Amino acid sequence: MFTGIIEELGEVTAWEPSVDAARITVRAPLAVSDARHGDSISVSGVCLTVVDQGPDWFTADVMAESIAMSTFSDMAAGQRVNIERAALVGDRLGGHIVQGHVDGTAAITSIEDGSAWRVVRFSLTPDVAPLVARKGSIAVDGVSLTVSAVGPDWFEVSLIPETLAATVLGSKIVGDGVNIETDILARHVERMLSLEGRLTR
Numbered sequence: 001m002f003t004g005i006i007e008e009l010g011e012v013t014a015w016e017p018s019v020d021a022a023r024i025t026v027r028a029p030l031a032v033s034d035a036r037h038g039d040s041i042s043v044s045g046v047c048l049t050v051v052d053q054g055p056d057w058f059t060a061d062v063m064a065e066s067i068a069m070s071t072f073s074d075m076a077a078g079q080r081v082n083i084e085r086a087a088l089v090g091d092r093l094g095g096h097i098v099q100g101h102v103d104g105t106a107a108i109t110s111i112e113d114g115s116a117w118r119v120v121r122f123s124l125t126p127d128v129a130p131l132v133a134r135k136g137s138i139a140v141d142g143v144s145l146t147v148s149a150v151g152p153d154w155f156e157v158s159l160i161p162e163t164l165a166a167t168v169l170g171s172k173i174v175g176d177g178v179n180i181e182t183d184i185l186a187r188h189v190e191r192m193l194s195l196e197g198r199l200t201r
Contacts, residue, residue, distance in 0.1 A: 002042045002084050004095030004137075004144020006167045007031065010043070010083040013057060015075045020064040024048070024075065028083045029056040035085070040100065042084040044168065045142030045179040046070050047100025070102050071141075071177045082142045082167050095144025096137040102179045103128050106140075108172055109154060118159045119148070120169070122178065129153060131182035131190060139181040143167050 010028035048060035106122040149156040164170035
């Protein structure tokens with residue numbers, strides 16, 4: 001489990017695709033400072049498991065499902081990624097509960113700079129749109145954010161300077177894709193509503 005508070009910007013040093021999976025190596029000194037084999041690390045919102053590591057890097061396997069559901073389909077060496085270690089029990093929950101199980105991707109459709117913030121609008125696919133609510137939580141490339149506005153097929157977030165500087169969101173431009181994870185509570189409510197007729201029988 002994660003909180004969506006990015007700890008460092010990592011760099012992909014190797015992306016090795018195979019027939020139905022891939023192996024990724026990321027330079028992330030802070031993340032590996034206390035990492036062990038089998039630990040979970042969020043890479044731009046995707047939960048990955050450490051299978052090998054060195055002084056400032058770690059390697060993980062990426063399954064076909066994760067590649068298909070995320071922007072990892074366009075991954076390449078040299079790409080910058082958001083990094084967060086798994087949450088520790090007893091720590092402050094600065095963001096919201098993030099699982100690292102992305103619902104899909106979204107594209108940036110507009111960017112508007114304010115005096116001290118940036119408003120970014122993202123597209124929403126029909127299957128994800130019902131799970132996004134104004135003032136609700138959403139993880140974008142693993143970053144815990146609050147939805148500031150929402151429409152039938154889009155949502156907006158307002159990014160403060162710290163978020164722009166500390167995450168890859170600061171370098172995104174119109175047309176770029178991002179990984180989206182909706183709030184876990186919204187997922188459960190949707191599931192219960194879909195089964196409402198069966199549960200009342």
